[in-house]
Amino acid sequence: xxxxxxxxxxxxxxxxxxxxxxxxxxxxxxxxxxxxxxxxxxxxxxxxxxxxxxxxxxxxxxxxxxxxxxxxxxxxxxxxxxxxxxxxxxxxxxxxxxxxxxxxxxxxxxxxxxxxxxxxxxxxxxxxxxxxxxxxxxxxxxxxxxxxxxxxxxxxxxxxxxxxxxxxxxxxxxxxxxxxxxxxxxxxxxxxxxxxxxxxxxxxxxxxxxxxxxxxxxxxxxxxxxxxxxxxxxxxxxxxxxxxxxxxxxxxxxxxxxxxxxxxxxxxxxxxxxxxxxxxxxxxxxxxxxxxxxxxxxxxxxxxxxxxxxxxxxxxxxxxxxxxxxxxxxxxxxxxxxxxxxxxxxxxxxxxxxxxxxxxxxxxxxxxxxxxxxxxxxxxxxxxxxxxxxxxxxxxxxxxxxxxxxxxxxxxxxxxxxxxxxxxxxxxxxxxxxxxxxxxxxxxxxxxxxxxxxxxxxxxxxxxxxxxxxxxxxxxxxxxxxxxxxxxxxxxxxxxxxxxxxxxxxxxxxxxxxxxxxxxxxxxxxxxxxxxxxxxxxxxxxxxxxxxxxxxxxxxxxxxxxxxxxxxxxxxxxxxxxxxxxxxxxxxxxxxxxxxxxxxxxxxxxxxxxxxxxxxxxxxxxxxxx
Amino acid sequence: xxxxxxxxxxxxxxxxxxxxxxxxxxxxxxxxxxxxxxxxxxxxxxxxxxxxxxxxxxxxxxxxxxxxxxxxxxxxxxxxxxxxxxxxxxxxxxxxxxxxxxxxxxxxxxxxxxxxxxxxxxxxxxxxxxxxxxxxxxxxxxxxxxxxxxxxxxxxxxxxxxxxxxxxxxxxxxxxxxxxxxxxxxxxxxxxxxxxxxxxxxxxxxxxxxxxxxxxxxxxxxxxxxxxxxxxxxxxxxxxxxxxxxxxxxxx
Numbered sequence: 001x002x003x004x005x006x007x008x009x010x011x012x013x014x015x016x017x018x019x020x021x022x023x024x025x026x027x028x029x030x031x032x033x034x035x036x037x038x039x040x041x042x043x044x045x046x047x048x049x050x051x052x053x054x055x056x057x058x059x060x061x062x063x064x065x066x067x068x069x070x071x072x073x074x075x076x077x078x079x080x081x082x083x084x085x086x087x088x089x090x091x092x093x094x095x096x097x098x099x100x101x102x103x104x105x106x107x108x109x110x111x112x113x114x115x116x117x118x119x120x121x122x123x124x125x126x127x128x129x130x131x132x133x134x135x136x137x138x139x140x141x142x143x144x145x146x147x148x149x150x151x152x153x154x155x156x157x158x159x160x161x162x163x164x165x166x167x168x169x170x171x172x173x174x175x176x177x178x179x180x181x182x183x184x185x186x187x188x189x190x191x192x193x194x195x196x197x198x199x200x201x202x203x204x205x206x207x208x209x210x211x212x213x214x215x216x217x218x219x220x221x222x223x224x225x226x227x228x229x230x231x232x233x234x235x236x237x238x239x240x241x242x243x244x245x246x247x248x249x250x251x252x253x254x255x256x257x258x259x260x261x262x263x264x265x266x267x268x269x270x271x272x273x274x275x276x277x278x279x280x281x282x283x284x285x286x287x288x289x290x291x292x293x294x295x296x297x298x299x300x301x302x303x304x305x306x307x308x309x310x311x312x313x314x315x316x317x318x319x320x321x322x323x324x325x326x327x328x329x330x331x332x333x334x335x336x337x338x339x340x341x342x343x344x345x346x347x348x349x350x351x352x353x354x355x356x357x358x359x360x361x362x363x364x365x366x367x368x369x370x371x372x373x374x375x376x377x378x379x380x381x382x383x384x385x386x387x388x389x390x391x392x393x394x395x396x397x398x399x400x401x402x403x404x405x406x407x408x409x410x411x412x413x414x415x416x417x418x419x420x421x422x423x424x425x426x427x428x429x430x431x432x433x434x435x436x437x438x439x440x441x442x443x444x445x446x447x448x449x450x451x452x453x454x455x456x457x458x459x460x461x462x463x464x465x466x467x468x469x470x471x472x473x474x475x476x477x478x479x480x481x482x483x484x485x486x487x488x489x490x491x492x493x494x495x496x497x498x499x500x501x502x503x504x505x506x507x508x509x510x511x512x513x514x515x516x517x518x519x520x521x522x523x524x525x526x527x528x529x530x531x532x533x534x535x536x537x538x539x540x541x542x543x544x545x546x547x548x549x550x551x552x553x554x555x556x557x558x559x560x561x562x563x564x565x566x567x568x569x570x571x572x573x574x575x576x577x578x579x580x581x582x583x584x585x586x587x588x589x590x591x592x593x594x595x596x597x598x599x600x601x602x603x604x605x606x607x608x609x610x611x612x613x614x615x616x617x618x619x620x621x622x623x624x625x626x
Numbered sequence: 627x628x629x630x631x632x633x634x635x636x637x638x639x640x641x642x643x644x645x646x647x648x649x650x651x652x653x654x655x656x657x658x659x660x661x662x663x664x665x666x667x668x669x670x671x672x673x674x675x676x677x678x679x680x681x682x683x684x685x686x687x688x689x690x691x692x693x694x695x696x697x698x699x700x701x702x703x704x705x706x707x708x709x710x711x712x713x714x715x716x717x718x719x720x721x722x723x724x725x726x727x728x729x730x731x732x733x734x735x736x737x738x739x740x741x742x743x744x745x746x747x748x749x750x751x752x753x754x755x756x757x758x759x760x761x762x763x764x765x766x767x768x769x770x771x772x773x774x775x776x777x778x779x780x781x782x783x784x785x786x787x788x789x790x791x792x793x794x795x796x797x798x799x800x801x802x803x804x805x806x807x808x809x810x811x812x813x814x815x816x817x818x819x820x821x822x823x824x825x826x827x828x829x830x831x832x833x834x835x836x837x838x839x840x841x842x843x844x845x846x847x848x849x850x851x852x853x854x855x856x857x858x859x860x861x862x863x864x865x866x867x868x869x870x871x872x873x874x875x876x877x878x
Contacts, residue, residue, distance in 0.1 A: 040676070041734060042772055043684045057752070098751035104743030104808065106761045106768060113755030131765065137683070138768060149742030161738055169734075192723050221678040255655030257699070261681055370682060371655040372702050480667045524672025527639065528724040531671035 003460070004197045007452070008034040010443045011186055011201035013173050014228060016044030017136075018412025018432035018439070019207030020143035021096075023165060025440025026205075027150050031447065033165045034199060035147070036188070038208075038223050041169045042144045045209050045221050046432070049136030051120055052128025053429035055093035059114040060126040066090040067605055068124050073427060074606075076122045077390070077420020078560045079575055079614040080241070083598045084397035085418040089427070089434050096433035097129045103149070105142040107131055122424040133362060139429055171197065173227070174536055175463045176204055176235040176408065177455050183235075183407025184453040187463035191533060194526020196467060198460060202453045203443040206232055206393065206402075206410040207436065213483075214541045214548070215386035216491035217251055218260045225537035226544035228414035232393045233543060233588070237402040239581040240416035240593075242391035242544070243551035244561040246423055247496040249325035251385025253342035258371040260385050263345060263363065267375075268317040270359050271306055272347040274328070275379070276336035282343070283316035286327035291319060322496075322563060325384045329497045332383065342383035348376055384496040390423055390561055391551070392416035394580065399442030400435050407446060407453070411439035417578075421560025470535045476521035479534040486513050486541060494549045499565040503553040510549060511587075514542045546588045547581040554579055554590050572616045600624035628653050631661060631703055635673070636715040639724050645713065652703045658712060659687050659698035662726075674725040682840060685773030689726050690715045695775040695838045717778040718785075733774050736794045739824070740801050744812040760809045767804035767849060769841045770797065776835035776845060782828050793825035796835035796845045803849035821857045826850070 010026045012019045015037035026033045037044065056069040070090035074081055097115065101107070107129050108116040117126040131138040147165060155161035173188035185200040208228030212220025229239055250267070252258040268274075276282050284302075287295045295316045296302035302315035317324070328343050337343055347356055353376035357364050360375070367373040373380065393410035394403045400415065402408040412432040419427065470476075493506035517539060522532045557571040558564050578593045603611070603624030611620050631652045634645045648669055652661050659677055666673045677687040680699045687698040692706075692713050706712050720728035776796035777783070783790050794802075799820065806816040820826040831854075833846045843849075 039678055039686060040730065043678045043686050045679070047684050047771070048679055048681070095751065101754050102745045102749075102751050104745070104805075104811070106756075106765055106808070109756055109758040109761060113757055116758075131768070134683075134769065137771065141768060145737075145742060148738050148740075151738060152742055167734075192727070192729075221680065221684070223678065255653055257655055257657040257660050257680075257702075366681075369700060370657065372704050373655055478671070480671070522671075528674035528727050529672040530666060530674065 004195065006034060006197065006199050008032050008199060008201040009447055010034070010203045010205060010440075011199050012036065012205045012207060013186065013231070014038075014044070014207035014209060014412070014414070015041060015167065016046040016207060016209050016412060016432065017139050017143065017429065018436035019044075019205065020140065020147060021433050021436025022205045022207060022409070022411055022440040022443070024143065024146055024150065025437045026443050027165045029440075029444045031444065034201065035165070035167045036171050036173055037167065037169045038172055038191070038227070039170060041167050042140060044140060045223060046140045046429075047137045048219070048221070049139070049429050050133040051425050052118055052130030052135045053093070053097055053139065053433065054120070054123060054127045054424065054426035055097045055129055055430055056090065056125075056127060057094045057097065057115060057117065057129070058125075059110055060117045064125040064127060069093070069127065070602070071605055072123050073424060074420070076424040076427070077422050078570065079420065079611075080559065080578075080595070081420030082397055082417035083596065083602055085435070087602060088397055088438070089418060089431060092434045093430035096430065096437065100139065100142050100433075103142050103146040105138055107138070120425045123426065128426040135429060139433075168197075172533060172536060173231065174467055176206075176231045177459050177463070178235060178405070179453050179456055179459065181406065182450065182453050183405065184455045184459070187460070189467055189526075192528050194529065194532065196464060198455060200452065200455050202450050203407050203409065203446055205400075205439045205443060206408065206414055207412045207432075207439070208414050210413045211389050211541070211544045212386045213537070214486065214490050214545050215495070216487035217253055217383060218386040219248065219251060219262055220260070220386070226540045227537070228410065229392060229547070230540035230543040232402055232405070232408065232410060232414075233547070233581065233583040235405050235408060237405045237408060237410070238394040239391060239547050240394040240578050241421070241551065242389070242416075242547040242581050243555050243579065244390035244421045245386060245548065246388040246390065246561045247325055247384040248387045249321050249328060249384055250345055250382040251387075252367075252371075252380060253383040254338065254340040254381040255371050255373065258367060258373070261366070261370070262385060262387070263380060263382055267345065267347060267360060267363060270347060270356075271350045272317065272345050273315070273350065274317055274324075275344045275346065276331045277338060278336060280336075282331050282336070283319070283324070283327055286323065286330070287316050287319065288323060291323075295319060325496045326563065328383055329495070337383075338381045340381055342381040344379040345382045346379035348378055353377070388423055388428065389413060390416065390419040390421060391548070396442075398438065399445060400439035401442050401446070407450060409439040409442050411435040421562060470520050470522040470532065471526075473519060473521040476519040477516050479517075479520050479522070479531055479538050482513055482517055482520065483534060483538050483541070486510065486538070486545060489513070490545050490548070494545070494552055497563050497565055498552055500553060503549055506549045507546070507553065510542060510545050514546070517542060543583065543588065550588055550590045551579040551581060554592070570614075572614060575614055576616070576619070597622075597625045629708070631706075632711040633661060633665065634711050634713040635662070635665065635725070637670075637673070637725050638722070640722050643722070645715075647711075654704075656703050657699050658691055658701045658703060658714065661703060662698060662714065674723070674727040676727050683771060685771035685840070688717055688773045688775050688778065690717060690778075695778045697773055697775070697840050700840055717774070719778040719780070719783055730774055732790060733772070733777055733795070733797060736798050737801070739794065740798055740805075741813055741816075741819070743805055743808065746810055746812055749810070754810060756809045763807045763848075764804040766843055767800040769843055770800060771841060772797065773840060775838040775840065779834045779838045781832065781834065782825070789825070789828065793828050796829075796850070798824060799826060799829070799853065800843060800845055800849040803853055806853065817853050817856050820853055826853060826857070829854075
């Protein structure tokens with residue numbers, strides 16, 4: 001059978017917000033673009049984003065500006081973000097939102113008819129453009145429809161709507177291919193038929209999203225298997241700061257139908273309490289000294305706070321996310337958790353049913369419809385949920401070009417650097433618009449000096465053999481059970497709270513699973529065979545997990561989405577360091593790389609006393625680069 | 627508490643297939659997609675099923691459960707009796723690829739036939755002003771998660787392959803209505819083309835689409851009927867008909 005071949009200028013892997021925005025940019029510059037979706041067009045994980053897209057349009061408070069947004073982002077990331085990415089993001093996100101409106105997006109409005117903006121954690125002013133709680137869907141649908149608009153234009157000009165931009169849905173890429181040290185294309189297979197496809201394209205944009213499925217409890221869908229992280233690594237790119245993952249303290253752990261789904265903080269804000277399997281309201285035991293004056297140490301006072309906030313300290317259930325997560329983790333590890341590895345979060349005994357339904361309508365509705373859990377009658381079982389990875393492909397801020405691989409670009413969650421050690425809510429939707437566009441621009445610029453780079457027969461043969469291999473093995477390992485084992489390891493040993501000895505154990509176990517995964521066998525044929533698909537996803541997840549574990553053991557401090565019980569403090573020395581993962585064909589290696597110093601004009605946006613908490617005296621006395 | 631449920635799953639491909647009986651454990655609170663996944667992980671490693679978010683937001687796990695088009699992630703096992711067999715079959719209106727997965731490309735083709743949004747030429751980015759109340763009408767339709775259950779249930783195409791060519795289906799009637807009601811869209815005659823090119827006239831308002839919509843969009847009442855009424859007004863009202871001839875505009 002002859003191999004299906006396609007030639008394009010730009011191949012975009014991933015059809016979430018970042019990928020679609022990159023595709024639009026490249027097509028509008030006249031390039032021929034292919035978009036690869038692992039699932040159907042328009043189903044990417046971007047649809048799950050609820051809160052909104054952060055952009056300092058100043059529609060609700062005109063004191064907002066890119067400088068304030070930049071400051072908030074840097075603080076949120078504990079000053080580990082790449083300053084230039086955070087700067088570009090803050091400067092360009094308003095234009096990216098307004099542009100969506102010219103493509104037909106309908107955001108919620110202010111009284112003056114402008115785009116409404118809502119408050120969100122870490123943002124100084126109301127900043128998130130939103131559409132109720134389905135902002136992500138609006139973004140993806142708008143760009144999906146923009147792509148149709150471009151296709152209709154091509155159709156009018158050439159008679160073929162798919163002549164300039166084509167969507168390849170339900171296709172998995174297994175290899176990004178290089179020739180002569182530069183990107184040449186990619187190889188993969190149709191999920192529907194299992195048949196193989198070669199794409200020849202001198203520029204490849206990776207926009208594959210996150211890695212949540214590496215973990216047992218996650219808010220990510222099946223697609224979040226770190227494909228782009230692994231493809232980039234294998235193509236010779238670097239990953240930066242893979243130890244930083246965002247966990248939400250209260251995701252549902254039971255029943256399975258809602259496992260991983262987030263229970264918003266407002267459930268605790270409305271009076272929900274956390275208890276262990278002894279019925280103890282355990283959070284009182286976990287108030288750190290620095291918070292003792294702000295949080296109640298007894299139930300009576302905590303309960304009074306809900307009616308009188310001026311004369312009582314807050315209940316400890318409302319401590320910052322990482323503190324709550326740490327406490328839940330400690331209770332479960334001490335054997336006081338629920339049988340499914342969580343703790344109880346209960347509003348039912350404290351608030352009348354009709355009040356819960358009124359104040360938390362979507363929460364009530366969601367759990368009732370999805371799982372038959374009536375939160376007005378029973379407790380929820382919750383625990384830390386893997387939500388977002390800050391780490392990702394190391395890129396040049398201006399062009400989103402992957403460092404070290406000419407022709408490769410990365411944008412969105414799969415790219416690293418932008419969010420430092422912790423991402424602010426609302427910054428991911430704006431991130432994917434800003435850097436999706438920049439990845440498209442980067443590809444356009446690159447192609448001015450780089451033409452087609454044909455894929456060799458040897459590379460094709462190698463990629464082909466890899467796809468066939470699991471079918472030829474007899475009675476080997478089952479990919480489902482290996483995946484489940486990996487999830488146990490990551491969840492228990494490199495999860496939300498880490499210690500050196502456990503991470504070491506995780507590294508060993510991941511290596512062992514990786515060895516066994518080389519022997520994965522697949523039953524059934526090639527046509528839409530999920531066991532076969534998982535065999536490749538598993539390979540990606542193992543590589544990502546290795547990078548995360550090895551970075552986590554290297555960073556001997558606690559910062560943002562990386563908490564070490566054995567190194568509980570933030571360390572100014574470690575702020576100067578990015579951890580770079582690379583792949584030598586067998587294993588992931590980690591090296592330390594200095595973070596770029598801020599230029600003076602950005603340095604001066606901060607109060608020096610604030611910077612002193614994060615920087616060494618030498619850094620603050622220098623006051624930026626120029 | 628775990629219990630065993632009886633599932634009858636359609637297995638096969640475009641050529642041939644049959645219902646297969648399996649018994650699988652179900653835990654409290656689980657949805658049909660959970661037990662299908664358990665069958666996949668323990669008994670049928672190659673069972674094909676589409677899914678993504680498992681939270682009712684992406685519209686991927688559309689199938690027919692006991693004959694009714696539904697999202698498997700939003701259908702609780704507990705909603706069936708203890709002894710009841712749950713029968714899951716692929717969407718009937720679309721060609722089968724394998725097991726529970728169908729070829730829904732019909733819908734993406736129809737999406738490409740709906741003329742895109744047209745922004746006012748002189749309105750620069752950031753200058754748009756719209757009232758919340760005016761955007762809400764279109765926002766209702768933009769809630770659509772493209773599960774295509776409405777397309778599947780619609781009897782115009784469900785058992786009439788021959789109608790597919792000239793019928794866009796409920797999902798795209800709400801898309802046209804959304805653009806038609808968009809406060810800024812500049813393209814004229816959307817209702818007329820809905821009638822003449824997208825088959826709006828073939829709909830006889832049985833409201834099945836509205837009934838299966840997991841987003842509770844009032845497809846028939848808020849999109850299809852208003853468009854039909856306007857089309858009828860203009861086509862059959864002699865004064866307005868004359869107006870369209872004299873002033874050389876459709877008024878649609």
